[in-house]
Amino acid sequence: MLKVMIVEDELPILGLMERVIQENKHLSIIGGYTNPAEALDHFLSKKPDVVFLDIEMPKMNGLDLAEKMLKVNENIQIVFTTAYQQYALDAFKVHAVDYLLKPITPEAINRITNRLIKTHNLLMGKPENADENERVSIYCFGTFEVRTTSGSVIKWPTKKTEELLAYFLMNSNQTISKWKLVDLFWSDMDESRAIHNLHNTIYLLKKALKENGILILIEKLNDGYLLKKDQEVFFDVEELRNYAQKYLEVTIENVKESERIFSLYKGILFGVKDSFWCLNFREELLGHYTRLTRNLVTYYIKIRSIHQAEQKLMKYLIIYPLHEEMNLILLKLYATYYDDFNRLQKHYNQYEKLLNEELDVSTPLEAQQVLRKYIQK
Structure with a gap:
């Protein structure tokens, strides 16, 4: 990259x-x-x-x-x-x-x-056709796609095959009961038919992975399955999770890594490929992303790089435009650090209009107070 x-x-x-x-x-x-x-x-x-x-x-x-x-x-x-x-x-x-x-x-x-x-x-002295990151890549933020070492996107034989892989990836290194899988994906079928569909989908998934040279194994353990992937496989969700466990704040030592992880989050988990089972995962990862955004903004304000703080907030609000905390921080940024009424008023009006159109609610009291205090000043 x-x-x-x-x-x-x-x-x-x-x-x-x-x-x-x-x-x-x-x-x-x-x-x-x-x-x-x-x-x-x-x-x-x-x-x-x-x-x-x-x-x-x-x-x-x-x-x-x-x-x-x-x-x-x-x-x-x-x-x-x-x-x-x-x-x-x-x-x-x-x-x-x-x-x-x-x-x-x-x-x-x-x-x-x-x-x-x-x-x-x-x-760098590499062969002309060598990519800097010649590895399998899995992207789940804003979409769901698996790319081969050549960069081509894998096309799955069925939608169930794709969804099952997504579920396994979100539960990597955990043994998942076949009964849980049947209940999640084939609850409308009788037991024997559901088990047959599970076995067939697992077979198609393994076959597709092998044919595309993807270093991901799905092992059968007793009455369950376990997904294992090679450490060389890039997985954006894993990158964010690992970062969240390693760092509690952004510092001069980790700001570069923080920026890299921040750039990975390109939208809601799996994008429009919606599944009810992924709701908890979405909340978990949104929590990590929100905390990272907040920490980056805090860091850039601390070193007086206000435009960088603004950029992080704006990028976040492109994905989650109604997020109350981030809108409030941005309003305070315009009022306090930019001392710019035009920017403050413009963003306040956009936020107010969006809340009215999407949720039919008024602007939060704290946001109103930021605007009112600036006008009084």
């Missing part, structure tokens, strides 16, 4: 770029900056593989910033973003990999990603 830094002086565009780039499984954002000087200060410590640079920025434009970064790391890959095509020639004079015209789209990012990976592999 390539480490990406973004420099864009307009905050809304920066937020949009971060959301678009995060959709690509081969790219991981390690920093987003509206201030070119701040980006340059963090360049050496962050050690990005790729930098997306806006060309038109005040004080230091993207071309100047690229030249300074190349002096620090001549192997850095630069991708310029611009609203004006006439900058293309200037972009290539500083050895840019490519330039993208705004607005940046997922298609544009996907188009250049293969080239970025190939160039990175060559610079």
